[in-house]
Amino acid sequence: MSYKPNQKVSELKPYDAIKGDYAIRLDANESFIEIPEDTKKEMVDTIAELALNRYPDPRAKSACDAFASYYGVDPDCVTAYNGSDELLFLINTCLLMKGENAVFVSPDFSMYRFYAELAEAQVTVVEKNSDGLFCADDIIKAVNETGARLLIFSNPCNPIGTGIKREEVIKIVEGCADCLVAVDEAYMEFWDQSVMDKVCDYDNLMVLKTCSKAFRMAGIRCGFCVANKKLSDILLAVKSPYNVNSMTQAAATAILSHPEQLDAAIEHIKKSCRDLTEELLDLARQFPEKMTVRKTCTNFAYIEMPDGTAQRMYKALKREGIIVRCFGSFLRVTAGSPEENAEFIRAFENNLF
Numbered sequence: 001m002s003y004k005p006n007q008k009v010s011e012l013k014p015y016d017a018i019k020g021d022y023a024i025r026l027d028a029n030e031s032f033i034e035i036p037e038d039t040k041k042e043m044v045d046t047i048a049e050l051a052l053n054r055y056p057d058p059r060a061k062s063a064c065d066a067f068a069s070y071y072g073v074d075p076d077c078v079t080a081y082n083g084s085d086e087l088l089f090l091i092n093t094c095l096l097m098k099g100e101n102a103v104f105v106s107p108d109f110s111m112y113r114f115y116a117e118l119a120e121a122q123v124t125v126v127e128k129n130s131d132g133l134f135c136a137d138d139i140i141k142a143v144n145e146t147g148a149r150l151l152i153f154s155n156p157c158n159p160i161g162t163g164i165k166r167e168e169v170i171k172i173v174e175g176c177a178d179c180l181v182a183v184d185e186a187y188m189e190f191w192d193q194s195v196m197d198k199v200c201d202y203d204n205l206m207v208l209k210t211c212s213k214a215f216r217m218a219g220i221r222c223g224f225c226v227a228n229k230k231l232s233d234i235l236l237a238v239k240s241p242y243n244v245n246s247m248t249q250a251a252a253t254a255i256l257s258h259p260e261q262l263d264a265a266i267e268h269i270k271k272s273c274r275d276l277t278e279e280l281l282d283l284a285r286q287f288p289e290k291m292t293v294r295k296t297c298t299n300f301a302y303i304e305m306p307d308g309t310a311q312r313m314y315k316a317l318k319r320e321g322i323i324v325r326c327f328g329s330f331l332r333v334t335a336g337s338p339e340e341n342a343e344f345i346r347a348f349e350n351n352l353f
């Protein structure tokens, strides 16, 4: 018995989603709306007809075409993944070489840094200002000073819900010409500053998309990359050949082929988030010493709380069967159904004292 896993992986712990049975789950930014019955049936019918003894289409063409058609982009610029998490893994481990520099911002989605470190890259982190924003010049400086080869950030941002204007993003792309800029637009359906239409104008821009949030397919595992042909071909070459299974391809094709249903669901989620935020802003006006609430560009609310009270609130809500996410000094609360939001607000207000 002498095998020892290498030191970069031997201390890692498995990713633990919050476990347990909670009546109200507002922790993972999923959609609270289910897929409509007729579309679900269409999905199940197409899956029933699949030859599951055969390998899937390695290019997931039907799903990529449906995605491209929804967004009005060139299907040749779209590639599909087993969730955008797979895409993040590929970008970090294949497009970065050991010892190369990557730049991230903070706070931001934690997986970027995790995968870059697995790839043995050098990581530089640019801290956001107190409004949760960063300016293009600071990023450009950090990228050019370190000779970074990769910059990834989410826009709008998970976990704080802030957004960077499209012009700023473009300025970054242009100012970091030797660096790949991967903009994770997981929440852009809830805002309007996408740079997806710009991918063919630059050789260093990628837009990352997930179907897990606005498109309510978290359980189906499907994500896409939108990039110029050259970058798309590289991703096709490095990904495992059959990364997206036939059932996911069929399900995503069916769901993405109903733009009117997608748009309606997005409007519904946006309204829920506005309503939830209004209620929280109301509480913040009443009890300014207890909480600060910022409007977000996403499907979740952001609540900052002083000295350990966010953690205390998180635990109190959890005891009542309501699960949210706590990040040190703030809570991130996914917009739920009107009933879930009301239940959350009631419990939150009760536990403020």
Ligand SMILES: *Cc1c(COP(=O)(O)O)cnc(C)c1O
Binding pocket: 029, 082, 083, 084, 085, 086, 109, 154, 158, 184, 186, 209, 210, 211, 212, 213, 218, 221, 222, 223
């Ligand atoms: C949820 C999320 C993802 C992961 O999406 P999957 O497609 O479910 O893997 C990626 N990026 C951000 C910013 C997210 O919030």
